[in-house]
Amino acid sequence: MAVSPPRPKDLALSALRAFEAAGRLGSFALAAAELGVTPGAVTAHVRTLEAALGATLFERDGRGVRLTAAAARAVPEFSTAFDALGAAVQILRAEAAPRVVHIATLPALAQLWLSPRLPALRAAAPEIEISITAMEAPPNLKRTPYDLSLFYGETGQMIATDEIFPVCSPALAAKLHRPEDLSAVTCLTDASWAQDWQIWADAAMPGVHFSPRGPVFSLYALALEEAAGGAGVLMAHRALVATHLAAGALVAPFQQRVTLPRGLRLWSARPMRAGSAVQRAARFLEMAAARI
Known part of the structure; x- marks a missing residue:
């Protein structure tokens, strides 16, 4: 048996x-x-x-x-x-849905950098479907279902440098003549990038003690709109304020800019197949970044 x-x-x-x-x-x-x-x-x-x-x-x-x-x-x-x-x-996933591209990125990048460029991407490649997920930290692309990661950091291909500098409304800028004048106005701070004020101040005002006074925001896009509305001066990241600067809603009152060691980086966990939707979307984003 x-x-x-x-x-x-x-x-x-x-x-x-x-x-x-x-x-x-x-x-x-x-x-x-x-x-x-x-x-x-x-x-x-x-x-x-x-x-x-x-x-x-x-x-x-x-x-x-x-x-x-x-x-x-x-x-x-x-x-x-x-x-x-x-x-x-x-x-x-790529074989089952070869025309869908999933992108993970910062909320600020999703709203202020990617969103304005999506219409042009759709016009250039209408057959490609773009899915965007906003998150505060880069995901582990080896384990998560994202094709591309777009974050400020040190991993991946740098598609743009990260320059920081103060921006504000034109009316407020007229009252600012030198960096030391920032001590007398409201300074808007993003909670994730609170150290940027000190980094810029050390370069623009060496030897001067400066501590920004003003509200702290958890959403960079909200701080940006407040700056455009005249509520104060915001420490800007060039890629995130380019549209507002071009429209004249914001201006940079000082010449001094600081390039941070990190950059705006695009990363994929695996090689992109030539001609694939992921590769085409990545190349579009690279070219868009080059025009910042």
Whole structure:
């Protein structure tokens, strides 16, 4: 009589993903952010995996979590496997919908840089469908369903430098004659780029203590509209204010500009096939950036 022993249960893929992400990033919170779940869900997945294996995967203490020796040996293998799985999924997506291009970018870039250029892209390539997702930090393109990433940073192809300089309404600019005059007016600050004021001031006013006075915004687009409305002076990023400068809604009252080490960068996790929708969209964005 043939004996058919019960097949051992496979480990849950979602639990393995949580384990790999937490191990690679060294944090349950960072793993949760990457996977789009709560830290509690990552914790639950890891505990389920530990129970199924009968082994501890993370050592927990007041400073956080760290991999056990056995788990540390396994994580690189899982990372390679999930990277390969992500690449295969992207190939499948590209083959199934070859004319759809998914772009991940900063909210400010989506609203102030990409949006004004989409009509021209649609006119140049009406058969290409562009999908844009705004997020505060670049995604892991090896694991997420985005074709292109457009962010300020150091990863990817630089398509434009990141120049910063103060801008304001023409009426307010008439009252500003030298950088030191900024101490007497309202300065608008974006929360994500609060350090930019000090970087520019150090270059424009060496040796002068300057601290911007004024509201802090979590949305750069809102701060920009406030500046155009005369509410104060905003530290601008050239790519984000080009349209307003060209229209005369904003002006730069001083000549001094500072180029930051980072740049506006376009990145793809894999080589772009010649003539593909992704490559054509990327080239359009590169040419658009060159005209800033």
